[in-house]
Amino acid sequence: MKSYNLPLIKILIFFPLFCYILYSCNPPPKFPPTSPNNNGLILPDGFGVLVVADSIGKARHLAVNDNGDIYVKLRYAKGTGSNVALRDTTGDGKADIITYFGDYNDEGSLANGMRIHDGYLYYSAARVVYRNKLVPGQLIPDSPMEVVLTDDHEHGIHWHITKPVSFDNEGYMYVPFGSPSNACQDMANKPGGIPGSTGIDPCPELIEHGGVWRFKMDKLNMTQKDGELYATGIRSVVAMDFNHEDKNLYLVMHGRDNLHLLYPEKYSQWESAVLPSEEFIRVEEGGDYGWPYCYYDQIKGKKVLAPEYGGDGEIIGRCADMEDPVMGFPGHWAPNDLLFYTGDQFPERYKNGAFIAFHGSTNRSPYQQSGYFVAFVPFKDGQVSGDWEVFANGFAGKELIINTNDADFRPMGLAQGPDGSLYVSDSRVGKIWRILYKGDKTTFGEAELAKMKGQKLVANIRNPHPEEDNLDKGQLPEGKKVYNTYCSPCHQRDGNGAKGRIPELRNTDWVTGDKSRLINIVLNGLEGEIEVNGELYDNIMPAHQFLTDKQISQVLTFIRKNFENNASSVSKEDVAKIRAKILK
Known part of the structure; x- marks a missing residue:
């Protein structure tokens, strides 16, 4: 008579049933249909995109609430409001409720900043940081609009006075105060200053500008005097985020312009087009990142002395004592938002890494304009673990961009949804994209990334050739x-x-x-x-x-x-x- 292992037989019988029950209780997430051909965007294999809203106004930064409601900061439009709220009530991923609110003067394109923190919606005008208490389930906050911080300095709006905000876990808010000039040169209130003029030394702008200030969130109606200078030597910031994994503030700085125009004897037009770096900085308390005396050369991989202070592109001098960035990107790409991804929807390699929205250059002439894409920088254990990658391209609608207005769309803001989707805003007409991962996370690897490596070589991203890509080659009037x-x-x-x-x-x-x-x-x-x-x-x-x-x-x-x-x-x-x- 045969003997049977009854426990094993029971396992073999009931294990498939157990798996079915488990699958039924925890099915894979259901996503709305994505756009055919990814709406023209180029993404790693397995990713899809859908358009949440289109033509809502010139969008800047954005934030997504726990229930999926989307809040977008707009350039000021009198009578309609400087904020817009979006809600999807049908489950197709597209906003069917679009409501404008917040009619306040924010001085146009210099207004950036939209965050949800501790139950409040924070948004920034050029000089003021506001907030409203969010009510669960209610799309438009009807709570009083509170003034958190006011920039009370005397300066024109041509200063880099955007007010993006970030928060840590210890009750602090971080706000940059930008400076107007390339390098604190004479006539510093005139962008570019006088060609060949020397920089003011020490730079008086660094007293109240050119850095990041930290504020304890224990009161309202603050001014800069209520905070403390956290780090200095930072020219202009639009992209900033707090990395909660390594508990550090990060930003991507807009570098200076016009090296050739101001110093034609020291810099070629090509050097002026690709330099200096847009610096990806881990901001340490008390750190000095070198502006206006220094800039980072991503080609040489080092900080060098600015020409206003005697530099020639080679001399290091006092810059040896300045903090280096964790990474340098090519010049003039205009980093306009930074987001550390904490979701579980995307493949594991994206967890805790950094997405950066590059708005695109305006001043690379006589070479093609560059940027207009979303990059990704991998992190592991709080450290950069690889080179930057092209995550999403195709926003411009073309690879060769000669004039800024040639671009159909310009990526501006980034936000993470409650399900781990990545949202991207456009500043030209106000298009909002939602990027989803619909593939198999366990098999995602080099094959799915292969085509994105080629994106580094397309015209709107690669470094131009000094001669072949010079649009002025040959004689001109x-x-x-x-x-x-x-x-x-x-x-x-x-x-x-x-x-x-x-x-x-x-x-x-x-x-x-x-x-x-x-x-x-x-x-x-x-x-x-x-x-x-x-x-x-x-x-x-x-x-x-x-x-x-x-x-x-x-x-x-x-x-x-x-x-x-x-x-x-x-x-x-x-x-x-x-x-x-x-x-x-």
């Missing part, structure tokens, strides 16, 4: 040479400017009208609010008195006869007369 060197970094090569920041030069009386006014603007600069073709601008144009009368006549004649303009020429005698009046 003298006026266009001057324009491409001194004007196109802001007004763009096509004269279309950058909406909300730099006015266009097409079909406007500012260009085709009174020659004397136009010459005065070039010689004296322009500051204050102006209206160009129905759009308001409140930036600053620096004086260009360093240009010769002939150069000014050439460049003004060029713009008055191009970009769909057809106005009379400007002679060097016209320029000389006005220059003489200015010098009296």
